[in-house]
Amino acid sequence: MKNIKDNSDNSLLLAIAPASDNSESLNFEKLASHLESKIGVSIEIKYCKDYKEAIQMLSSGVAQIGWLGGAFSNQELEIQNSLIEEFAVGVPKGKSVPFYRSQFIVHSSSEIQILEDIRNKKIALGDDFSTSGYVIPKKELSEVGIDIENENSFHSIQRVSNHDEAIFEVINGKVDVAPVSSINLDLMITNKRISNKDFRVIHQSPNIAGAPLVYLCDLDSVLKQQIKSIVLDAHNHIDVSGYGGHLDRYVDPIDSHREYIESYLKPQWGWRTLLGIVGVTLVYVLIAIDLEVNLSQLLKNSYFYMKDVLMRMLPPDFSNFRSLMLSMLETVEIAMMGTLLAIVLSIPIGLFSARNIAPNYPIYLVAKIITIFFRAIPEFIMAMILVIAIGFGAMPGIIALGFHTMGFLAKFYAEAIEHVNEEPIQALESMGASKWQVVSFAVVPQIIPSFIGNNLYILDRNIRMATMLGIVGAGGIGYELQSAFRMFEYPRVSAIIIIIFFTIFVIDMASSWIRSKVI
């Protein structure tokens, strides 16, 4: 590196880049003279004509301290990080952090609501190097697909020399929208030059770090430490100023950045979630107390009785295996007939209870009520009533299963139909297909997999339920089970349970296989 400087002449040079945002408020004189009196070397300020000149003065070692403007924080302009190091950044008056935002403002009576709306409107922009008046807005606008460099994006683009001018242009209705720095906006409100009723903020950028003061890395480390601590302490002695006019104080950029990041820390589990977990636990504890659920008691006593019952059930008695298997077959037949009935009934009812297919609202409502009604009555109760009405045998079982599960299937179909992808439907409609043609070409193919899956599930479920229906006299193996219990023939009970288990196991395997093949 070529910047070998000699500090023996006991003077320092502070190079200041121009602030494109609002040049009149750059004021480093007081800070420099405070620094001068504290460290006892003369400090000269050089206001450079552009950013390039300032960085040149630093890299050649002519200047030792600098303020490089907003461009410093834009990665658009490259700076050798090894050359300079930031040591202080100003906190604007009335703020607690050295950050600001670029805010898009419109007149309070404007109809513009969101950023996308500013397309083809009159916009005021700062010069190309203005951080919050051009560079950041450019980024924000590109996010919504508006190219700031393309003049066709807007009705007109007016370039302004500072934010105050941009704000007045918006308030006076000369332009529709302008991106401005939140520092200037807040300052103008505080000074009562404008009122916050005059404008609306439609969008704001993420936080932008304020431009820092920098010094050369290879400056004497004692001197660096001295400069830094004096600047960070300056607000206790003088009225500090710098970029943005009067400042509250200077802070360490690294510390303040860390604090800024930390301000976003939140616990991973919010208090609402924790409250929810505590609440649900409490409800269950209360239920357990109310039901006198006592796990230790249960384990201690029931063990003995369970052992007794199981001993009596073993070994299983398969002496009338043939007639048991015939009853089992009857159960499976009842389930299959019930499922068929359910499918046949649920196709029209399912279609009519899908909101997007139902011909009109009354039909939809009636279909919906039917499905809810049959779902609400357990097949057990339905079978009991039917046994009284039409007598013992398979019929009450078939009808009870059929109508109850029709309620389920119709609900499943309706939901599948309501969630079909609308795009092919639109395509068919656009080509003049009628409603029912649309159903058969765009709706049915989409719901076939769930149709098959649901039917298999219902068949599966009906076989399990049918084994129980015999208990109320609706035919099948349940009747055998019931009578074996009544006669205290526990070995036969266990035989029946084993048969039911194997039947359901086989059917389950078979339906999984079919499912994997068809869906």
Added chain:
Amino acid sequence: MLIEINELRKTFSNGTKALQGVNFFVEQGEFVVILGASGSGKTTLLRSINGLVECESGEIKFCDNIVSPSTLPDLRKQTGMVFQDFNLVNNLSSINNVLTGLLDSSNTLMSMLYLFTKEQKKQALSCLEMVGLLDKAYSRVDQLSGGQKQRVGIARAIIKNPTLLLADEPVASLDPMISNSIMALLWNIRKQIGLTVVCNLHQVDLALKYSDRIIGLSGGRIVLDAPTKEVDEEYIRKIYDGHSTGLFFNND
């Protein structure tokens, strides 16, 4: 040399010859764009680098070590990946998505309960700041726009400080304007944290704007490997089998 690839071949079970003897290298710190039409094998090539696709012959060296099943976990620790369709967990917040990038170095039990150290969370927030999404840290990612989702994807890829970033068509699902800003973000982050980037693209204009070197792939073979500033329309034509690319060049 960070990556060295020799005679890589891959034929898929349906007979598609995705790679037919590919050779190239990537230097530390380079931004390399692999350019090619759909079906040219660029996704297979990129995925073979971090072992998501297994090749039947040829070798891949990472930091002079041959990549094998035993060295793969180590390579993946040093690699971040950005995907075409973002591959984010939609129901989670941005910060939790970014934190998934640290799972390999986290306590299993604690991380399964979504518990991370303060340091890890600060790291995630810094990464979100780097991609300009700090304000959206606690928004669910399904509420973000496409460009913002890809920014979260990039933050997730860089949180573990990888040596290498693999980007598989990072802008293919985004409109041109946002594509440009995402590529600019990758380009800047590369400089900021000293990454090596290998990026698949099919947009010629973006490749010319954001790369140090362009590798052209056509039919599973490398047809172009040149520094970006030397690449002209004649070269690009090779990649697209002589089809006119005048359209692509009108953009600039």
